[in-house]
Amino acid sequence: MITISEAHLSDVSAIKNVLSVTWQDTYRSFLSDSAIESVTSHWHAPQVLENEIERDSTFVGIARSGKDVVAMITAHENEDLIFVSRLYVLPSFQRRGIGITLLSASYSAFPMAKRVKLEVEEQNLVGLAFYRKLGFAEVDRTEDDVFGILLHSIVMEREIERNAA
Numbered sequence: 001m002i003t004i005s006e007a008h009l010s011d012v013s014a015i016k017n018v019l020s021v022t023w024q025d026t027y028r029s030f031l032s033d034s035a036i037e038s039v040t041s042h043w044h045a046p047q048v049l050e051n052e053i054e055r056d057s058t059f060v061g062i063a064r065s066g067k068d069v070v071a072m073i074t075a076h077e078n079e080d081l082i083f084v085s086r087l088y089v090l091p092s093f094q095r096r097g098i099g100i101t102l103l104s105a106s107y108s109a110f111p112m113a114k115r116v117k118l119e120v121e122e123q124n125l126v127g128l129a130f131y132r133k134l135g136f137a138e139v140d141r142t143e144d145d146v147f148g149i150l151l152h153s154i155v156m157e158r159e160i161e162r163n164a165a
């Protein structure tokens with residue numbers, strides 16, 4: 001059974017593992033091993049993840065299968081906008097509805113937010129298929145220098161539909 005919860009500091013090493021395995025799987029066809037290694041050691045450093053978990057304006061959600069952390073989301077709120085900066089599901093747990101469920105959990109964490117925004121690398125066809133299926137539309141393009149490699153990303157956005165209680 002999959003359970004969703006907010007991450008605690010004690011989850012940091014398990015989250016780091018999810019990020020490391022899923023980053024390899026997602027980006028190794030267009031990023032070098034050294035770029036992936038730099039990202040996982042800098043962007044996913046334990047201190048970075050701990051700071052995010054402790055920050056009030058940031059939601060770090062995890063999905064567990066039994067005791068094991070198998071997916072994570074990082075999202076933060078800025079006025080009425082949620083920005084999803086990470087959504088990673090371990091390859092062996094993809095396509096079971098976990099991505100959708102974690103995204104919904106981020107909407108619940110920020111009940112006043114009206115829109116949600118994120119960036120997807122343009123070669124990440126799985127990520128693009130997922131967000132398009134969920135009704136996200138391209139609003140912009142952006143470039144990021146990832147440890148010497150220029151990545152082109154698609155900025156996507158959609159309104160959040162909330163069920164009237």
Ligand SMILES: CC(C)(COP(=O)(O)OP(=O)(O)OC[C@H]1O[C@@H](n2cnc3c(N)ncnc32)[C@H](O)[C@@H]1OP(=O)(O)O)[C@@H](O)C(=O)NCCC(=O)NCCS
Nearest residue numbers: 026087088089094095096097098099100126127129130133
């Ligand atoms: C993108 C990602 C988060 C989706 O998570 P997931 O739990 O596998 O997705 P879900 O099971 O919730 O999928 C919901 C719907 O999205 C679409 N979708 C998901 N994965 C897809 C794929 N590989 N190909 C085509 N459509 C896909 C499907 O329509 C799916 O519904 P269905 O399975 O009933 O057909 C996951 O594949 C992942 O972690 N990828 C690597 C990291 C990444 O790309 N993150 C997003 C960019 S930062």
